[in-house]
Amino acid sequence: MRFLIRHFCSTLALLCLGSLQPGDGHFEAATRSSNATLDSSTGVQSQNAVRRLALPHLELNMPLAPGRDEFMRACITCHSARYVTMQPPFSRRQWEETVRKMINAYGAPADEFQIGKIIDYLDAIDGNGARPQTHDSSSDDDEIGATPSVALPEATESAPALEVAGNEQDREATVRRGAVIFTEDCAGCHGDRGRGDGVAAQALLPRPADLTAARFSSEFLRQTLWNGVHGAPMPSWRSLPPHDLRALTAYVQSFHPTTNSGTAAQESLALGKASYEKSCLPCHGSTGDGKGPAAATLAPPPSNFKRIQPDFDYIQRVLRDGIPGTSMPVWKDQLWESDRAAVAGYIRSLYEPAE
Amino acid sequence: MTSQTQLASRLLNRRMFVRLFGAAGAGALISPLLTRASPNSGAPKEQLVGFPEKTHLILRTDRPPQLETPLNYFREDFTPNEAFYVRWHLEGIPTSIDPGVFQLQIGGHVERPASLSIHDLCTQFEPFSINAVNQCSGNSRSFFQPRVPGGQWRNGAMGNARWTGVRLRDILDRCGVKASAVEISFEGLDRAPLNATPRFAKALGIDHARDGEVMVAYQMNGADLPMLNGFPLRLVVPGWYATYWVKALHEITVLPEKFHGFWMDKAYRIPNTPNANEDPEHLATDTVPINRLSLRSLFVRPEPGEQLTRGTPFEIQGLAFDSGYGIQRVEVSINDGVNWQLAQLDPELGKYSWRRWRLPWLPETSGRYRLRVRAFNRAGHQQTTGLWNRSGFMRNVIEQTEMEVT
Numbered sequence: 001m002r003f004l005i006r007h008f009c010s011t012l013a014l015l016c017l018g019s020l021q022p023g024d025g026h027f028e029a030a031t032r033s034s035n036a037t038l039d040s041s042t043g044v045q046s047q048n049a050v051r052r053l054a055l056p057h058l059e060l061n062m063p064l065a066p067g068r069d070e071f072m073r074a075c076i077t078c079h080s081a082r083y084v085t086m087q088p089p090f091s092r093r094q095w096e097e098t099v100r101k102m103i104n105a106y107g108a109p110a111d112e113f114q115i116g117k118i119i120d121y122l123d124a125i126d127g128n129g130a131r132p133q134t135h136d137s138s139s140d141d142d143e144i145g146a147t148p149s150v151a152l153p154e155a156t157e158s159a160p161a162l163e164v165a166g167n168e169q170d171r172e173a174t175v176r177r178g179a180v181i182f183t184e185d186c187a188g189c190h191g192d193r194g195r196g197d198g199v200a201a202q203a204l205l206p207r208p209a210d211l212t213a214a215r216f217s218s219e220f221l222r223q224t225l226w227n228g229v230h231g232a233p234m235p236s237w238r239s240l241p242p243h244d245l246r247a248l249t250a251y252v253q254s255f256h257p258t259t260n261s262g263t264a265a266q267e268s269l270a271l272g273k274a275s276y277e278k279s280c281l282p283c284h285g286s287t288g289d290g291k292g293p294a295a296a297t298l299a300p301p302p303s304n305f306k307r308i309q310p311d312f313d314y315i316q317r318v319l320r321d322g323i324p325g326t327s328m329p330v331w332k333d334q335l336w337e338s339d340r341a342a343v344a345g346y347i348r349s350l351y352e353p354a355e
Numbered sequence: 356m357t358s359q360t361q362l363a364s365r366l367l368n369r370r371m372f373v374r375l376f377g378a379a380g381a382g383a384l385i386s387p388l389l390t391r392a393s394p395n396s397g398a399p400k401e402q403l404v405g406f407p408e409k410t411h412l413i414l415r416t417d418r419p420p421q422l423e424t425p426l427n428y429f430r431e432d433f434t435p436n437e438a439f440y441v442r443w444h445l446e447g448i449p450t451s452i453d454p455g456v457f458q459l460q461i462g463g464h465v466e467r468p469a470s471l472s473i474h475d476l477c478t479q480f481e482p483f484s485i486n487a488v489n490q491c492s493g494n495s496r497s498f499f500q501p502r503v504p505g506g507q508w509r510n511g512a513m514g515n516a517r518w519t520g521v522r523l524r525d526i527l528d529r530c531g532v533k534a535s536a537v538e539i540s541f542e543g544l545d546r547a548p549l550n551a552t553p554r555f556a557k558a559l560g561i562d563h564a565r566d567g568e569v570m571v572a573y574q575m576n577g578a579d580l581p582m583l584n585g586f587p588l589r590l591v592v593p594g595w596y597a598t599y600w601v602k603a604l605h606e607i608t609v610l611p612e613k614f615h616g617f618w619m620d621k622a623y624r625i626p627n628t629p630n631a632n633e634d635p636e637h638l639a640t641d642t643v644p645i646n647r648l649s650l651r652s653l654f655v656r657p658e659p660g661e662q663l664t665r666g667t668p669f670e671i672q673g674l675a676f677d678s679g680y681g682i683q684r685v686e687v688s689i690n691d692g693v694n695w696q697l698a699q700l701d702p703e704l705g706k707y708s709w710r711r712w713r714l715p716w717l718p719e720t721s722g723r724y725r726l727r728v729r730a731f732n733r734a735g736h737q738q739t740t741g742l743w744n745r746s747g748f749m750r751n752v753i754e755q756t757e758m759e760v761t
Contacts, residue, residue: 053407053450053582058417078446078548080418088502098504105621107551188447188548199447200548203418 057205057325060085067121073228073236074110074118075102077189078200089126095119109185111239159226160242171250178251181244185237194255204233206300206325212255213314217353220307221249231299231326272346275339279331280347288350298327309351315344401425408581410437415506419443419545420583423511429655429674432704432711433486434514436576441583442491442512442597444555447546449603454587459526459571463539463608466531473587476573480521480529483570486705487593488515488676489600492623492645496747501635503747510653515676515709518591520572524565527609532561538614539564541590544603553617557599558610559592568593568707571604593707594678596645596749598623619644624746631749632742639744647678649751650738652685652712652730657758665721665760671698673728676709680734685712691725691755698728718760729753 060081062068075084090098099118102108110118183192189204191197194211201208216224225245228236237245277286285292288305295302303310310318319340322330335343403411406420413423422441428434454473462468471479491512493505506512527539540558547554563569570591572580580586585602592599598618625631626639630649633639652675663669671689675682681703686695698712718724729738738753 048455050451050453051579051582051586053448055420055448055450056404056406056417058404058414078552080416082414082416082418086415086507087504088497088507090502090504094504105553105617106547107549109549184550188546188550198548199546202450203446203448 053202055203058082059205063125065121065124067117067119067124069228069230070110070114070117070236071121072230073234074108074114077233077235078106078108084122084125087126090122092119092123095122109235109237109239114236114239159222159238159245174247174250175254177244178247178249178254181240181248182251185240186248189233194252204325206232206323208234210314211252214308214310215256215351215353216252217307217351218249218253219353220304221252225249229300231301268342268345269349271339272342272344272349275335275343276346279334280343283327288347300326302327305347305350306352309348312341312344312348315347316340319343406441406583408437409441409583410435412438412440413509413511415508419446419448421506421508422583423508424514425511426655426658428514429511429653430672432701432708433516433576436516436578436581436584439489439514439516439575439581439584440491440512442506443545443583443602445545445547445552447548449544449582449586452544452582452587452603457587457605459588459605459607461526461530461607461609464533464536464611465527465609466533467529469526469530471526473573476521476526476571476588480525482519483522483525484517484519485568485570485591485593485707486515486517487591487707488513488648488709489591489597490514490648492596492598492748493746495750498750498752499743499747501743503745505747513597515674515704516575517577518570518572518589519574519577520570520588520591522567523569523571523590523607524567526571526607527565530609532565532609533611535611536561536609537612538610540606540608540610540614540616541599541601541604542606542608543585543601544605555601555618556614556616557590557601558614558616558619559599561609563592594647596623596648598645623748625748626744630739630742630751631744632739633744635743635745645748648676649749650677650730650732650736651675651751652728652738653754654726654728654756655711657726657756659756661758663718663758663760665718668715668717671714671716671726673698673712674709675700675712675728675730676707677730677732677734677736679706680732680736681706682710682712683731683733685728685730687712687714688727689716689724692727695729721760723757723759725755725757727753727755 058080062072062081071084072081075081096115096119099108099110099115099122103110103115182190182194186194187198189196189198189200189208190211191201191208196208196210196213198208222245224234225237225240225248227238228234237248240248276284281292282294283292283298283302284290284305285295285302290302290304292302318328319331319335321332322328331340401413401423403425404414404417404422405411406422409422411425413425415421415423420441420443424434424438424440428438458470458472459476460468460470491506491508494508494512495510496503496505497507497509538558538560540556542554542556545555559569572589572591573587574580575584575589580589585600585604588604590599590601590604623645624642625645626633627641627643628639631645652673654671654673656670656672657663671687673685675685682700685698685700687698688695696714698714701711701713703710712728712730731737738751740753742750742752
C-alpha cells in the first residue's frame with residue numbers, strides 16, 4: 001500500500017513537472033517580468049514599448065500570359081499572388097467558382113467582363129505547368145527578396161468621360177458621395193484621410209499613394225480609377241458606376257488645395273531643367289509626360305507630371321529616398337540638396353491639367 | 356452534365372497525379388497503392404522565410420502571411436513561439452500595438468460593459484494556464500484528393516503551447532452577463548483593405564464561453580505572444596479548431612440571439628455528416644460551423660527522406676491528440692498496415708495538449724518501409740481511412756510515411 005502511494009506521488013510529481021514545461025521556474029520568471037513591465041510604475045520602459053511588425057515584401061514575379069493585367073488588378077490588392085501559385089491545378093470551372101467567391105463573398109473589385117480574363121490567366125499559368133519563378137528552398141536570406149514586377153506593354157483603355165457637376169451645391173453633394181465611397185473602397189489602403197496609411201498599407205509595396213501630397217488632374221484620376229495602376233496593388237474600379245467614379249475624383253481632389261504655392265524663379269527653373277534632363281528625362285520624358293525612352297518597360301509607370309503635380313516637399317523627399325517597390329531610385333548621392341530643390345521646382349512647372 | 360463533370364474530374368486527377376509524383380516519383384513507389392496522397396513522403400523542397408519574431412518557416416503565402424512550422428520543431432512538446440505557424444485572413448494585420456493604450460472591449464448584453472487594459476487583465480484577475488494544441492481547420496489540406504482550394508498546408512499548421520491569461524468566464528462575470536444571453540462574438544484588430552470584405556468575427560455559445568477553460572491569453576509558453584500570433588491577446592478555445600482562437604482580440608460582444616456573420620454562416624463550415632465527410636460529386640446540403648478537433652496521430656520521426664541504418668536502433672516517434680477526451684492508445688505498423696504494434700505513450704501534458712508516442716525499432720533488413728500510425732481515444736473514436744470535404748477541413752486520415760533502411 002505504501003509503495004502504491006509513493007508510486008502515485010512520484011507519478012503525480014512527474015505529471016506536474018511535465019505539465020509545467022518548459023520549466024516552471026523559467027515560466028514564473030517570465031510571468032513576473034511581463035507583469036512588471038506592463039506596470040509603468042516599475043519604470044521598465046523597454047518592454048512596455050510599442051510593438052511593431054515590419055512586414056517583409058516578397059512579391060512574386062508573375063509570368064506573362066493573357067489576362068495577367070485583370071488578375072493583378074482584381075486580386076493582388078487584398079492578397080499576394082502566392083494565394084494562386086500555391087494551389088494545385090484546377091479546372092476552369094473550379095477557378096471560376098473561386099473567382100466568383102472572391103467577388104461575391106469578399107468584394108474583389110472585378111466585374112462580369114473581367115472574370116473570363118482572370119480565369120484565362122489562372123488557367124494558363126496552371127495549364128502550362130509553368131509556375132511563376134520563385135526562389136527555391138534556401139536558408140539564405142538574400143535569396144528571398146522582392147522581385148520587381150514584370151513590365152508589360154500597357155493597352156490602356158480609355159475611361160468614360162465624367163461630366164463635371166454644374167453648380168456649387170451639386171459639387172458639394174458629389175464630394176460627400178465621394179467620401180462615402182472612399183471610406184468603403186479606398187480607405188483600407190489609402191487611409192481615412194488619403195495619406196496612404198490605411199490598415200493594409202504596411203503590407204503593400206509600393207505603398208499606397210499619399211493622396212494629400214500632390215494635385216491630381218481629373219484626367220489622371222479618371223484613367224487611374226478606370227485602369228488601376230500597373231505593377232502596383234491599385235485595382236481597376238471600372239465596376240463602379242460613372243457617377244461614383246466622378247464623385248471619387250472630386251473627393252480625392254478635395255484633399256489638396258488647388259492654389260499653387262508659388263512658382264520658382266526663372267534662374268532656378270533653368271538649373272532644375274538641366275538636372276531634370278540629365279537625370280529624370282530617360283523615364284519621365286522631356287515634357288514630363290512619363291513617356292521617356294526607358295518608360296515602356298517600367299511598372300508601375302513613371303509619373304506623368306503633366307497630370308500630377310506633387311508638392312515641393314514630397315518631390316524632395318522622393319528624390320532623397322526613392323520610392324520602394326518602384327523603379328524610382330534614390331538620388332541623394334547624385335544630386336545635391338540645392339539641385340534637388342531646383343528639380344522639384346522644375347517638375348512642378350510641368351503641370352498642365354487638360355481640363 | 357454529370358458525365359462531363361466526371362470526365363473533367365478524372366482528367367484532373369490524372370493531371371494531378373503526374374504533377375504530384377512525376378515520372379521519377381512514380382518509379383520510386385513501392386506499390387501503386389500510393390495514388391492516395393502520402394503525407395510524409397516525397398516532400399517537395401519548401402521555401403523558407405524569416406518574418407519578424409519568427410525563425411525560418413515554410414512560406415505558404417506572404418501577404419497576408421501564412422507560414423508553416425517545419426516538422427522538426429514537433430520534436431519538442433511545446434512548439435517554440437518563434438516556430439509557431441502563422442495564418443491570417445485579412446491583409447491589414449496589426450503592425451503597431453501600444454500595450455499601454457490597448458483596451459479589450461466587452462459589451463453587448465451585459466449589465467456593466469467594460470474596457471480592460473493589458474495591465475488590468477494581468478493584475479485584476481486570477482491567472483490561468485492551460486496546455487493546448489492550436490490547429491488550423493485546414494491543416495494537411497494539401498493531402499486531400501481530389502485537391503481543394505485554400506491554404507495548401509502539409510502537417511505544420513498546428514502547434515502546442517502553454518497559454519496563460521484570464522478565464523473568459525471571469526471577465527464575463529465581472530461584466531454581468533444578462534440571463535437571456537445566447538452567444539458571444541469575438542473580433543480582432545485585423546482589417547481588410549476593402550470595406551466589402553466581411554470583418555473577421557467568430558462566435559461561441561454562452562455555455563461554452565463560460566466553461567472555465569475558454570480563455571483570453573496574454574502569454575504563450577511564458578512569453579508575450581509574437582505579433583504574428585496575435586499580440587497582445589488571443590482567445591484560446593481548447594479542443595476547438597484555431598479559427599475560433601481570434602488573434603489580437605479586441606472586442607467581445609454578448610448577444611441575446613444567435614450571431615450571424617460571414618465567418619460563421621458561410622465560411623468555416625463542415626458537412627453535417629459523420630467525420631465531416633462528403634462526396635465530391637454529391638456535396639452535403641446540410642452544413643454546420645466547424646467545431647471540435649478530430650482525433651489524429653502524426654509522424655515526427657522518421658522525417659520524409661530520413662535514412663536509417665540496418666542494425667542501428669531507431670525510435671519511431673510522433674504525436675497524437677484529440678479534442679480533450681484523451682489518447683487511449685496509439686498503434687504503429689511498420690509493414691503498411693499488416694501488423695500493428697502498441698506505441699509507448701509519454702505522460703499526458705493536459706487533456707488538450709498533444710501526447711508524444713514512441714516505438715523503439717531495430718531495423719534488421721534493408722529496403723523501403725511504409726509506416727502507418729493510428730490513435731484511439733477514451734471516447735472510443737478512431738481515425739478514418741478516407742475523408743474528403745470541399746474545404747479541406749479536419750483531416751484525420753490514418754497517416755503513412757516511407758523510409759529507407761540501408
